[in-house]
Structures are given as structure tokens and as C-alpha cells.
Amino acid sequence: MGSLSFTNVSGSSIGIAYLKINDTILIEKEKPSEYPEVKNKIFSISDKNSAIISYDEKNWNDFSRIWLSIEVDGNTYSVDLNRDHYFYGGDYRYPGEGSAILYFFSGFSEDNSMVQMSQGYAKAGDNNMFYSNDFKYLNKTVAT
Amino acid sequence: MANITVFNLTGTDLSLKSLIINGTSLPIENNHISMLRSIELDYRLTDWKNFSGFIIEVEKGSVSYRANLNKDHYFGGGDYRYPGSGAKVRYILSGLSPDNKKIQMNYAYNSPDLEKYKYSDDLKYLDAQ
Numbered sequence: 354m355g356s357l358s359f360t361n362v363s364g365s366s367i368g369i370a371y372l373k374i375n376d377t378i379l380i381e382k383e384k385p386s387e388y389p390e391v392k393n394k395i396f397s398i399s400d401k402n403s404a405i406i407s408y409d410e411k412n413w414n415d416f417s418r419i420w421l422s423i424e425v426d427g428n429t430y431s432v433d434l435n436r437d438h439y440f441y442g443g444d445y446r447y448p449g450e451g452s453a454i455l456y457f458f459s460g461f462s463e464d465n466s467m468v469q470m471s472q473g474y475a476k477a478g479d480n481n482m483f484y485s486n487d488f489k490y491l492n493k494t495v496a497t
Numbered sequence: 498m499a500n501i502t503v504f505n506l507t508g509t510d511l512s513l514k515s516l517i518i519n520g521t522s523l524p525i526e527n528n529h530i531s532m533l534r535s536i537e538l539d540y541r542l543t544d545w546k547n548f549s550g551f552i553i554e555v556e557k558g559s560v561s562y563r564a565n566l567n568k569d570h571y572f573g574g575g576d577y578r579y580p581g582s583g584a585k586v587r588y589i590l591s592g593l594s595p596d597n598k599k600i601q602m603n604y605a606y607n608s609p610d611l612e613k614y615k616y617s618d619d620l621k622y623l624d625a626q
Binding site: 360363365443455460462468469475483488 | 502504507533535575589591592594601605607611612613614615616617618620
């Protein structure tokens, strides 16, 4: 079982508007997800809370790309990471079957144009999470 | 309202054994922090700008981990980045090193009058004792 946890430590409520991993759209705000485990209730994560979903479509080591968009106070922030630009770390650091990933939103830039995201990871079923020692940033996108 | 939050994202439960700011050990009512949970503490004896040093010690799996950061080695950032009156800060214990000898700590802060936290783009480490 692969799992993904999104933990919000940013101070503001965060809505997950879009999440695609490899070839699978797991969360899409605009239409009901085809992914059966995704429920509307996870779209919003209040401060200090987490949402956990499963993703098993591919093995962790077959990871190629992740797209994520979140909404905060009516603004949308997005990031698109391919394998080469993904978080550093060791085995099991990619989302997929066999890994447990924890993404956390760790705050805003001074001008609120970016949200920082960090990662912890583990072999699925193991207890301890390892840290990645780099940051990724979601950039505010122009409202459409 | 508490102005210090400590988060546990390390995968398993841990205990916050000690948190010392500017030489003052903060009282901790219940030091147990489950995975994905946090506890809140309060410190306003000095203004955030008069910060001098910070010590945190946690216990996880019967191992103690400790970090000791003076002002020069503290997290980088802008205004309100130090614990104290006029600031709110968050310490995020974000995982272990592969050899279990370190716990990584992320950080966020802001004015208590604002909802959002600002991120620090620094990371600090608690070392196994």
C-alpha cells in the first residue's frame, strides 16, 4: 500500500485543488475524481490537520512526475516536479506502491507569492519517517 | 493563546522532554506528541527581538535528541522569527536521518496578529545523545 499524507502547518486552511501523480489524477476540484478513495472532504485541510490518501497505480521507483495545486484565501499555488527535480533522499522517497510519503506545507513567503513544501518518506509499513533536506515551492498562479 | 507549537512528523510518537528559551525552561503539561500531532507552549518573558538562545530535547524510541541554537545559529528569516512576546513560532520535527542519529527540524514564524506563518528556508538538526 502506498500512501500520501498532506499536513498543513501553514496557519491558514488549505484546499487541494488538483493532484496528479504519473498518469493518475487523484484530486480534481472541477469534476468528481475517478479515483474511488478520493472524497470531497479531503479537499480542505485546516491548520494543524492532515489528509491521507492512497496511491498504488505505480511502484515508488517508477515515479516520473507530480502536479499539485492548492488554494488558500482564493489564491491558487501550483508546483510541477518531474523525477529530476523531485525531493532528495534515499529509497522510498517517491510516491507509489511501497512507499509512505508525507508532504507538509510549511508556510508562506513574505509577499505571499509562494508556499513552501517539505517531505518526509518511509517504506510502506515502516514506522519511522526519514527527512528530505530540500524544499520545494508552490508558486501563486494568475487568477483566471 | 500559546505562541509556540511543536509538531511531530517523524512517523512515531515522541516526548518533548525540554524546551528552553533564553535560559527559561518552559513548563510542559503533557509532553507526549503522537505522529501528526502538535503541542502548544507559551513564552513571552522577553520580546522576540531580545532572543538569545534555544534548546530543545525530545525522546523517541528511548533515544534522546537535542539541539542547542544561539541567536547566531538560529533559523534565518525576517521579522518575528524568534520566539518571544510579539511573535508566534512553529518547530516542525520532520523526520529522522537514515542512521537514526539526527532528527530534522523545520521552522515557521510570524506576528501573532496574522493568521499565516512565514517559512524559514533553514533546517536544523537534533543530535542523538
